[in-house]
Amino acid sequence: MMKKDEVCVIGMGFIGLTLAATLAEAGIKVFGVDVNQEVVDSLSEKRCYFYEPGLAELLIKYGGRNLTFSTNIPDNSCGYYIICVGTPIDPGTGKPRLEYIQNAVRSIIPFLKKGDTIVLRSTVPMGTSRNMVARMIESGTGLVSGKDFYFGFVPERTVEGNALYEQKFIPQIIGALNKESETKIAGLFSKFNKQLIHVPDIEHAELCKIIDNTYRDVTFAYANQMAMICEELGLDFNIIRQACNNNYTRNNIPAASPGVGGACLTKDPYILIDLCNKLEINMELIRSARKINEATVFHLAKKVLNRLAALGKNICASKIFIMGFAFKGEPETSDMRFSTTIDLINYLKPFCSNLYGYDAVVAKEIIESSGARTCSISEGFKNADAVIIMNSHMSHKGLNINKLASSSNTPLIFIDCWNLYDKEKIAKYKNVIYSSVGLY
Ligand SMILES: NC(=O)c1ccc[n+]([C@@H]2O[C@H](COP(=O)([O-])OP(=O)(O)OC[C@H]3O[C@@H](n4cnc5c(N)ncnc54)[C@H](O)[C@@H]3O)[C@@H](O)[C@H]2O)c1
Numbered sequence: 001m002m003k004k005d006e007v008c009v010i011g012m013g014f015i016g017l018t019l020a021a022t023l024a025e026a027g028i029k030v031f032g033v034d035v036n037q038e039v040v041d042s043l044s045e046k047r048c049y050f051y052e053p054g055l056a057e058l059l060i061k062y063g064g065r066n067l068t069f070s071t072n073i074p075d076n077s078c079g080y081y082i083i084c085v086g087t088p089i090d091p092g093t094g095k096p097r098l099e100y101i102q103n104a105v106r107s108i109i110p111f112l113k114k115g116d117t118i119v120l121r122s123t124v125p126m127g128t129s130r131n132m133v134a135r136m137i138e139s140g141t142g143l144v145s146g147k148d149f150y151f152g153f154v155p156e157r158t159v160e161g162n163a164l165y166e167q168k169f170i171p172q173i174i175g176a177l178n179k180e181s182e183t184k185i186a187g188l189f190s191k192f193n194k195q196l197i198h199v200p201d202i203e204h205a206e207l208c209k210i211i212d213n214t215y216r217d218v219t220f221a222y223a224n225q226m227a228m229i230c231e232e233l234g235l236d237f238n239i240i241r242q243a244c245n246n247n248y249t250r251n252n253i254p255a256a257s258p259g260v261g262g263a264c265l266t267k268d269p270y271i272l273i274d275l276c277n278k279l280e281i282n283m284e285l286i287r288s289a290r291k292i293n294e295a296t297v298f299h300l301a302k303k304v305l306n307r308l309a310a311l312g313k314n315i316c317a318s319k320i321f322i323m324g325f326a327f328k329g330e331p332e333t334s335d336m337r338f339s340t341t342i343d344l345i346n347y348l349k350p351f352c353s354n355l356y357g358y359d360a361v362v363a364k365e366i367i368e369s370s371g372a373r374t375c376s377i378s379e380g381f382k383n384a385d386a387v388i389i390m391n392s393h394m395s396h397k398g399l400n401i402n403k404l405a406s407s408s409n410t411p412l413i414f415i416d417c418w419n420l421y422d423k424e425k426i427a428k429y430k431n432v433i434y435s436s437v438g439l440y
Contacts, residue, residue: 004079004115006031007188010104012039012069014050014163014263014335015121015156016084021058022167024067026192031078032069035103043069051334051361054164073111080188081108082119083133084156089267096125096271098132105133109140117150117184123213123264125271126206129153134177145177150184152176153202155209160262161331171195175205210275213268214286219253220260221289224296227256227438231303237438238419256437258390258417259297259340261327266293266338297340300417300437301347304386307413307435313385315351319409321380324391325359325367329418332393334361341390345370356380360395382407392418402429 005028009020012034020032034040042049046063048056059067085100101122108118118137120129129152134145143149153175158166172189174196176182186196199205223241230237241253260266269286276283308315326332327339336342345355349371356379357372364374377395381387381404389396397420405412410431416423417437426434 005029005188006074006078007080007082008033008074008078008108009082009084010034010073010108011083011085011100011122012036012043013084013086014052014160015158016082017043017048018052018055018158018163018167019082019084019121019156020067021055021062022164022192023188024062024065025058027066028188028191029066030062030068031074032067033071033073033107034069035071037071040069040071051332052163053161053332058164073108076111076113078111079115080117080119080184081112082121083108084121086263087122087124087267088263089270094270095274096267098124098128101128101133102136105136106140109137112137112141112143112149114143114148115150117152117181117188119151119185119188120153121156123155123209123268123271124153124206126203126210126275129175129202129206130177146181150177150181151202152181152185153205154185154189155205155212157209157212159331160335161328161333168192169195171197173197173199173205173208175199175202175208177202210268210272213264214272214289217260217265217269217293218285218289220257220265221292223254223256224259224437225292226253228296228299230438231440234440236423236436238436241438255419257296258300258388258437259343260293261337261339261341262335263337266290296437297343298347300388300415301344303435303440304348304388304413304415305351307433308385311411311413313409316353318352318385319354319356319383320348320352320386320388321356321358321375321384322372323358323377323380323387323389323396324393325357325362325370326391326393329391329393329396332361334363336362336366342370344388344390345372356384360393378404378407381405381412384408384412386413386415388415389417389420392420396420401426401432405429405432408432 008031009016010033012032020030024030046059083104085104172193227237269290273283325341355372356375357367367374412432414432415435423434
């Protein structure tokens with residue numbers, strides 16, 4: 001393989017590492033760069049520092065061979081540079097923070113040469129690739145974009161927990177500066193993915209990513225809002241949703257949830273809101289959706305406290321057992337970023353000193369740092385006054401609730417936020433009160 005085909009991936013987070021491993025698996029020589037020494041040390045020792053199915057195996061297979069890690073950009077050897085650093089939202093201003101990208105660009109500038117290809121993969125506000133990244137490279141290197149170096153944006157759309165499969169089998173959208181850039185980028189991505197979608201320019205590709213994620217956030221907000229209405233009316237949202245969707249292909253109303261977590265859906269709509277503000281376009285739909293999704297977990301927390309109080313229980317002494325700390329249960333992940341379970345615990349903590357937690361994937365120390373004591377599922381049910389299932393992890397399914405609840409305090413409030421259990425069946429257990437999101 002010629003050096004011009006070697007790839008430097010900048011940012012070894014969830015996204016950069018899964019892409020780097022996929023490229024290595026495709027036989028490409030890959031240099032993974034991260035500013036975090038601990039991350040680099042861990043990966044150099046072939047230890048994956050987060051859970052993603054199959055990733056540890058790829059690291060063992062290719063690590064130290066065609067996949068190496070460093071805090072420094074390799075000296076003048078790569079033909080491709082793919083930027084995968086984070087783009088969090090500033091909680092104060094609600095605007096995306098782009099300094100990680102700027103730093104990443106500064107770090108590669110000394111190594112760029114004629115003929116190189118640079119791809120931005122991080123989620124960014126529209127215009128960032130062309131107006132910020134390409135310009136920084138031009139002024140830092142003296143090279144002309146589209147002529148001396150090739151450039152484009154390829155959004156990352158994989159789902160955590162199934163990212164390695166999706167890198168290869170969901171379409172990759174390519175937005176490039178010009179035809180030559182598109183050919184270069186397609187040449188690399190076609191080595192591991194056969195479904196390449198070409199959009200007319202970089203800006204279309206940038207907006208694809210934001211529109212994708214905002215669409216999901218808005219539909220989830222719709223379900224969560226309807227669920228709240230159903231709770232007030234004494235109806236069951238899940239029954240209504242299933243009846244609406246049943247053999248009626250025009251609808252696909254999503255399930256309600258205890259809020260929307262994760263690093264992407266909680267942030268990307270804000271990038272769109274910021275754009276709408278600049279364009280002076282009404283963005284109430286997007287903002288309202290975000291607000292609904294952010295409020296959902298507090299609605300749940302209030303419900304738990306109200307129900308305990310209505311049963312005459314001493315809230316402070318009540319034992320609340322929470323299952324599921326990762327921001328989602330399936331596909332399985334250890335990612336806790338913006339997990340609504342943390343919001344739930346923060347809300348409950350001032351009222352209740354008896355919080356217990358379980359997660360099949362998240363490390364015990366992380367659960368404990370949230371303020372909940374860790375325990376097994378059977379220990380959690382023991383003497384519990386309320387049990388809340390916060391994500392749909394497979395270990396939460398198919399449990400013998402009747403048996404587990406026999407060791408709980410009476411009655412047990414069982415909040416099955418993902419409708420994992422048959423409520424009619426649970427209603428027959430004399431000590432259990434069944435509830436979910438969308439069913440009071
Ligand atoms: N996590 C997801 O599922 C997902 C999905 C689609 C898109 N994205 C987008 O991909 C981007 C990366 O997300 P992530 O979840 O991998 O982020 P992350 O925070 O897990 O990883 C970012 C990594 O970049 C490193 N880094 C920061 N500045 C650097 C620099 N100058 N040079 C080298 N390394 C640097 C950090 O140390 C960190 O390890 C974000 O824009 C995100 O919105 C993420």
